[in-house]
Amino acid sequence: MSTPSATQTSSETPASSAADPNLLWSDEFDGDAIDETKWGYNIGTGDNGWGNGEWEYYTDRAENVYVKDGLLHIRANLETNADDIANKFGGQKYTSARIITQNKFTFAYGTVEARIALPAGKGIWPAFWMLGENIDKVSWPACGEIDIIEAINDENVIYGTHHWAHEGTHAQYGNSTKQHFDGHYDLDITEFHVYKMTWDKNAISMYVDDFMYQKIDIADAAGEMGTFHKPFFFILNVAVGGTWPGFDIDDSQFPTEMLVDYIRVYKN
Numbered sequence: 357m358s359t360p361s362a363t364q365t366s367s368e369t370p371a372s373s374a375a376d377p378n379l380l381w382s383d384e385f386d387g388d389a390i391d392e393t394k395w396g397y398n399i400g401t402g403d404n405g406w407g408n409g410e411w412e413y414y415t416d417r418a419e420n421v422y423v424k425d426g427l428l429h430i431r432a433n434l435e436t437n438a439d440d441i442a443n444k445f446g447g448q449k450y451t452s453a454r455i456i457t458q459n460k461f462t463f464a465y466g467t468v469e470a471r472i473a474l475p476a477g478k479g480i481w482p483a484f485w486m487l488g489e490n491i492d493k494v495s496w497p498a499c500g501e502i503d504i505i506e507a508i509n510d511e512n513v514i515y516g517t518h519h520w521a522h523e524g525t526h527a528q529y530g531n532s533t534k535q536h537f538d539g540h541y542d543l544d545i546t547e548f549h550v551y552k553m554t555w556d557k558n559a560i561s562m563y564v565d566d567f568m569y570q571k572i573d574i575a576d577a578a579g580e581m582g583t584f585h586k587p588f589f590f591i592l593n594v595a596v597g598g599t600w601p602g603f604d605i606d607d608s609q610f611p612t613e614m615l616v617d618y619i620r621v622y623k624n
Contacts, residue, residue, distance in 0.1 A: 381461050382620040385428040390421060394461060397421075398454040398593075401446050405496075410481070411597035411605070412452040413445035421453035427615050430455070432480065432594045434610035450610075454593035462489045462587035465624050468504065468553040471617035474545040476510045479605030481595035482614045483507075484551070486588040497526045500583035504553050504562055508601040512545050516562040516570030520583045527580075531570040541567040548617065556624055560584060592616065 383394055397416040401407055412432060414420075422429050432452040435441050441449050474482045483506045488499030501519035508515075517530030533541040541564065543549060552563040557577065562570040574584040594614050597603045 376622075378622045380463060380466060380621045380623050382618065383428075384426070384618045385423050385616060386426055387423060389423055390428075390455070394457060395455045396458060396460060398456060401448060403446075408595070408598040408600065410595045411448055411479075411603065412450040412595055413448040414454045414593070415445075415451050416453065417451070420451050421455060427617055428592070430482075430592060430594050430614040430616075431611045432475070432596050432613070434607050450596040450605075452594045452596060454591065456592075457590045458487075458489075460589075462589045463621060464585060464587045465555050465557065467555070467622040467624065468551075468619070469622070470504075470551045470619040471548055472505065472551060473548045473615040474505070474507050475594060475612040475614055476507065476512065476546050477606055477609040477612055478509055479597045479601050479603060480510075480609070480612060481506070481508050481598055481601045483591070483593055483595070484616075485591050487591065488583065489587040489589060497521045498583070500586070500588065502553075502560065502584070502588060503530070505551055506600075507545050512543060514543070514545065514551075514564055514569055518560065518570075518572050518584070520580060522580055529572055533564060533567065533569045536567075536569045539567070541565070541569065548615070554624075555584075557585065590619070 383391060398414050399416060401413055402410060419433060420431050430453045432450060435445060435449050435451055441447060445451055470484060472484060484504050486502040491499035497519045498521040503517040506515040513532050513534045515530060515532045517528055519528045549564050554561045558575045560572050560574060561568055574581040577585045597605055
């Protein structure tokens with residue numbers, strides 16, 4: 357199988373690419389606004405196919421997603437205005453944001469590094485993840501999914517998972533910081549940590565502070581692992597409720613935020 361090339365559909369060139377020729381793409385979240393040459397927004401509840409029974413309404417409002425002091429903030433809020441809940445937020449009393457690089461930046465193979473602090477609490481589900489560029493053509497799970505970071509409730513555990521299609525059905529393989537082979541890594545997810553994913557033609561591996569919490573062999577590029585040899589795009593979001601964390605939600609915790617210092621993608 358030929359080696360897929362990374363695709364940068366944004367006209368932007370990383371500011372530090374001159375200093376590091378291996379830097380393919382980055383967002384340092386400087387300035388005072390989301391860089392919309394790099395990010396778009398999913399709006400709504402996901403009831404059209406991309407939700408997981410979640411109870412938030414995703415918006416593009418500054419109340420839910422903004423850049424300040426060199427950090428991206430994705431904020432989940434508890435809404436109290438009944439008219440807003442009924443007329444603006446699809447009946448949902450929680451709002452949040454889900455931003456994506458679809459149609460702006462995709463890549464296959466490379467190293468991803470991100471410095472992120474996650475929210476924790478009952479019913480909270482933050483994620484930094486990826487979907488295959490061809491999702492609109494082949495749908496999920498055939499497009500593939502790479503969950504670099506997921507966390508639920510107040511577990512202080514990072515999960516890394518891969519999803520793909522196996523004989524027409526959904527297959528998945530994942531590990532976490534509490535159960536990767538014989539190792540475990542105790543961490544406070546609300547503090548900043550450096551997360552890394554390495555991706556080449558043989559394997560995809562995920563790390564937090566250099567502790568490996570997930571690895572999958574993708575060398576069978578001619579078979580169903582071929583899904584992971586094609587370009588993917590990034591997604592960042594904070595969900596409230598849903599099929600995994602459940603619906604025991606502590607309303608006293610809002611607002612609660614994911615903070616992202618930077619995301620960088622390097623060529624292998």
